[in-house]
Amino acid sequence: MRIGQAPRNRRQAVGKTLWVGIWLLYLAGPVGRLLQPGVPTAERVWGGLGLTLFVLSYLVLVFRHMWRKMTVPLQYGAPALMLALATALSWTLDFSWLVLFIFTSVATAVVLPWRQSRWTIPLVTAVLLAVGARYPEIRGYYLFAYGLPALGTGFIMVGVQHLIHTTTELRAAREEVARLAANDERLRLARDLHDLLGHSLSLITLKSELAGRMLPDRPTDAARQIADIEQVSRQALVDVREAVTGYRRPRLAVELAGARAALRTAGVEVSADPALESEYRGLAPDEEGALAWALREAATNVIRHSGARHCELLLTEEWEADERRYLCLTVLDDGAGPPRTQHDGNGLSGLRERLTRAGGRLETGPAPRGRGFALRARIPLTAAPLGAAAAPETSPESVNDPA
Structure with a gap:
């Protein structure tokens, strides 16, 4: 039985009924x-019916409050009838009936x-004290036996109801968080699959x-292209599996090699910044993954x-107006340029979300030369500057070795 929830099966219904019914022992x-001998029949009938x-x-x-929505006549009529x-x-x-x-x-x-x-709880308590005052034999203790329990139990139940409402809201919030987490995971998977399969299938x-143009005149070259297709397909399968399990962390150097191969196959001349090929120590894995x-x-x-x-592929460090240092990946081409609508597709939208989650941003637009398209991905930096390489480790043997 969970607080604030209707019973889901017969066992829970019986448990909640027993929990409510056990308090009737106070009657x-x-x-x-009424069962004492010598009580008049009229009193028994009136007391039993009442x-x-x-x-x-x-x-x-x-x-009704526990399992269904309360109607207004019942919500106010039943407590008024009970008070009467x-x-x-x-x-x-x-005076024993003061327990009612x-x-x-x-109930209120x-x-x-x-x-x-x-206001109704103090009102019920005041009526109790007024009625109890007509019994001289209990004036010494009925305030503590009936008045304080009526007032205290009423406000305790107000606190319990607040706890029930809070628990219900927390359950709803937890369900909403779970739903948002599932949606976020679906978006991540869709983003990864789009990026992976779009590149590999292209x-x-x-x-x-x-390979089709090479056949049948150049079968050796065609066979080499088919072997490359097999290798790309196998790597795409591995990447998809890693994306599904959430373990893929792409590297800049690896993606540079793949981008070069793909662009050259498409007949696009590539010029890459040497900084892309070297290990960059100031970049966290998540940030490097976003740039990759x-x-x-x-x-x-x-x-x-x-x-x-x-x-042209460039990797540079830039200082922004907010005095923060950014690592900027720039990809420039001399192609047709951005579309007139300037509407991001699925790939750029997913990439923008990745960079935003890593604290960066994405900028797209015409190339500086006036022809082509420019894509700039920026990631904030807090570590060593660009090109900083690890200092070579020295040992006593290397110091003493003349070579």
């Missing part, structure tokens, strides 16, 4: 009074909003067309959309 005083109606109103109110029965039975019979006011206080705390129950298409994805997506777009003959 043992009025029931015992108590039955009171208990039914209480149970209907509690179970508690007052009439306590006034006409004896405690159930009435609890459960079904009424806090702004109303904070290369496979180019090499297949090239940017390089892969940019190379794929050059092959598929630009119609360029030359592509």
Whole structure:
């Protein structure tokens, strides 16, 4: 049984019913009074009917609040009926019926909003004290036996209701977080598959067309292209598996080699900054992965959309106006340039999300020379400057060795 939730099976329903019903044992005083010998029949009939109606109103109110949406007539009518029965039975019979006011206080705390129950609970307690004042034999202790429990139990139930509402909201928030996490994972997978398959399938298409043009005159060269297709296909399968499991961390040097091969196969001349080929110590794995994805997506777009003959790859450090140092990957081509709509496709949208999550940003637009397309991916840096290489380790043997 989880608090604030309706029962899901018969066992939970029985458990909740027993939890509610066990508190009815506090009615043992009025029931015992009715069963005493010598009680007039009229009193028994009036007490039995009144108590039955009171208990039914209480149970209907509690179970309806627990399992279904409360209607306004029932929400306000049932507590009013319970208060009227508690007052009439306590006034006409004896002081043991004052316990009904405690159930009435609890019922109002459960079904009424806090702004109303904070007034109805003291009102029920005040009526209890007024009715109890007519019994001289209990004036010494009825305030502690009935008044304080009615007031305290009512406000305790207000706190319990607040706890139930908070728990319900937390469950809803947890479900929403789980849903957003699943959506984020689907987006990640879609992004990875688009980038991986778009690049690999473009290369496979180019090499297949090239092999087709080589046959039947140049079978040896065609066989070499087919072997490359097999290698690219196998690597694409490995990349897809790694993307699905979430372990893929692309490297700039690896993606540079793949971009060069793909661009040259497409007949695009490539000039790459030497900084792309060296190990960069100031770049975290996630940041390097974002730039590597940017390089892969940019190379794929050059092959598929630009119609360029030359592509330039640059990696530079830049200082921004916010006095932060950024590592900027720039891909320039001399192709057709950006579309007039300036609308990002799936690849650029996914790349923009990757860079944003890594703290960077993506810029696209016309190339500086006036013809072609420029893609710039920026990642903030906090470590060693560009080109900083690891200092060679020295040992006593190397120091003393004349060679």
